[in-house]
Amino acid sequence: MNILFIHQNFPGQFKHLAPALARAGHNCVALTLRVKEPTKWQGMTVLPYAISRGAGQKTHPWLVDLNTKVVRAEACFRAARTLRDDGFTPDIIVAHPGWGESMFLRDVWPEARIGLYYELYHRSTWPHMHFDPEFDRHPDKEAEGLRIRLKNLNNLIHLPVGDLALSPTEFQANTFPPPFRDRISVIHDGIDTDLVAPNPDVRFEMEDGAVLTRGDEVITFVNRNLEPYRGYHVFMRSLPRLLAERPNARVLIVGGDEVSYGARAPKGQTWKQIFIDEVRGQISDADWARVHFLGRIPYDRFVRLLQVSRVHVYLTYPFVLSWSLFEAMSAGAAIVASDTAPLHEAIEPGRTGTLVDFFDGAALVDEVCALLDDPERRAAYGAAARDFVRAHYDLETICLPQQMAWIDRLAACTPGRVGD
Structure with missing residues (x-):
């Protein structure tokens, strides 16, 4: 399969999954801000995309967060369209939507199966807000709650984009309301317990x-x-x-x-x-x-x-x-x-x-x-x-097999449509 990864700081949370898929024989490509020139990494092609405009200028302060994400989403959309026009068609896209990049991928490749890595749904209630009184200094706490809720616009825009999703912990998955939560599998990124192991002789x-x-x-x-x-x-x-x-x-x-x-x-x-x-x-x-x-x-x-x-x-x-x-x-x-x-x-x-x-x-x-x-x-x-x-x-025995099984389920999905 052709598999496209999207992450502003690739590989990020996909540092084990992406190479494993490449080793399994899939053609894996990544779009990221992390590199300036096309490069190879663990059997993958890693391509840059660039942000070409400033963010947050003359924007309502409650919408600055969304504005920066739309700027990134536009840049990633243009890079994805170039990939498409050059002949690349992904069967699967795996993306971290947290910075907005994947917002318009369904528009570029409507037939792709898209899996999203959901980290957090922003809640404006205690203890998600007002947990630490020492730093809770907003002059208008009620209005600050509205700003925090608006940070979920990016999540809401992504709801029709993703076919399946994953989160690393139950706590994070459970911050999402039912329409999201129903699609989320809780699978941690994985710990290499053979590498990170007790060593009585450590210096x-x-x-x-x-x-x-x-x-x-x-x-x-x-x-x-x-x-x-x-x-x-x-x-x-x-x-x-x-x-x-x-x-x-x-x-x-x-x-x-x-x-x-x-x-x-x-x-x-x-x-x-x-x-x-x-x-x-x-x-x-x-x-x-x-x-x-x-x-x-x-x-x-x-x-x-x-x-x-x-x-x-x-x-x-x-x-x-x-x-x-x-x-x-x-x-x-x-x-x-x-x-x-x-x-x-x-x-x-x-x-x-x-x-x-x-x-x-x-x-x-x-x-x-x-x-x-x-x-x-x-x-x-x-x-x-x-x-x-x-x-x-454990990475090798628990998490990576679960991630690979999640990819198989994603591949078997019927891709969605924007607005469905």
């Missing part, structure tokens, strides 16, 4: 030349970007007491300075620095020397970080669940996580980890310290967490 090299091993007391915290949506502020505020109570601990923090979700920091600042500045005066120089901001690190180094971790802290608003949580579980780390809805699929308190109230920094410190003082319970949590991931999220 993690620090920039100052120090080498950490499983014999060291290492606490890890990982975000794509360090921001409130992922509890960075709660974790940072826990550090003064945590460092004081654990004089031998090293705290390793991974994440960038940008914003993936939620509001940006006040002008000219970063959330990372804002909360460093807030807590730094409460921490001695000697203790602060044990806090290491690693930025974004290569994947092999990231795996070693998880393997050396004694306790891994993961906090999140009620939102998309991070791959890093399941990777930490696969590596056998003992998990302390927030008691928020997405975590209820992954953490069974007292077996695969422990949950604390998102806002309760004192409880967070208590649980981390209790685990650090209890190697038997720590080992039991880590082993159970790894077993859970292998049973439910």
Whole structure:
């Protein structure tokens, strides 16, 4: 079959599925903003498309989000039309609609079967909104709810586009109302549990030349970007007491300075620095020397970080669940996580980890310290967490076969029509 992938940052969530389909003998092509020139990747042809106009100018502020997505959708439509005119006809299209690119694909190829990767339907009710009062500073909360609802225009436009859909977790799938939810299969992207596995002999090299091993007391915290949506502020505020109570601990923090979700920091600042500045005066120089901001690190180094971790802290608003949580579980780390809805699929308190109230920094410190003082319970949590991931999220035995079966179901669909 001819299979076309659409993702603004390809391969993104399709990094395992796309190569697997290419290896199976399918002719796989991708359209993406990530490359500037046509290239080959794992048996696929990856083609660029370019955005040719600005977004958001002279647009109602509630429609800026949709405007940027239509701009991308137009660019992708034009690139798709060129592909069609050059003779390429996909049997299947697999797209991430989150940035709008796939909006008009049904118009270009009405006979294609289209599968969509749905991440989130935006809800304007608690706890999806107003979860964290500290950052809920909108002067008109009722109007802000309307703006959030309008972010679903992109989802609604895609409803007649997709024949089938998938979401990585039940929490994410269940944010969608019935017309969407009925088409969604819950299939995670998958964790390579053979690669991300416990390693008692792991060595993690620090920039100052120090080498950490499983014999060291290492606490890890990982975000794509360090921001409130992922509890960075709660974790940072826990550090003064945590460092004081654990004089031998090293705290390793991974994440960038940008914003993936939620509001940006006040002008000219970063959330990372804002909360460093807030807590730094409460921490001695000697203790602060044990806090290491690693930025974004290569994947092999990231795996070693998880393997050396004694306790891994993961906090999140009620939102998309991070791959890093399941990777930490696969590596056998003992998990302390927030008691928020997405975590209820992954953490069974007292077996695969422990949950604390998102806002309760004192409880967070208590649980981390209790685990650090209890190697038997720590080992039991880590082993159970790894077993859970292998049973439910293993790439080769669970997720990739489910994804391939989903492709087969998609291929067997009768393609829809715009407006049906």
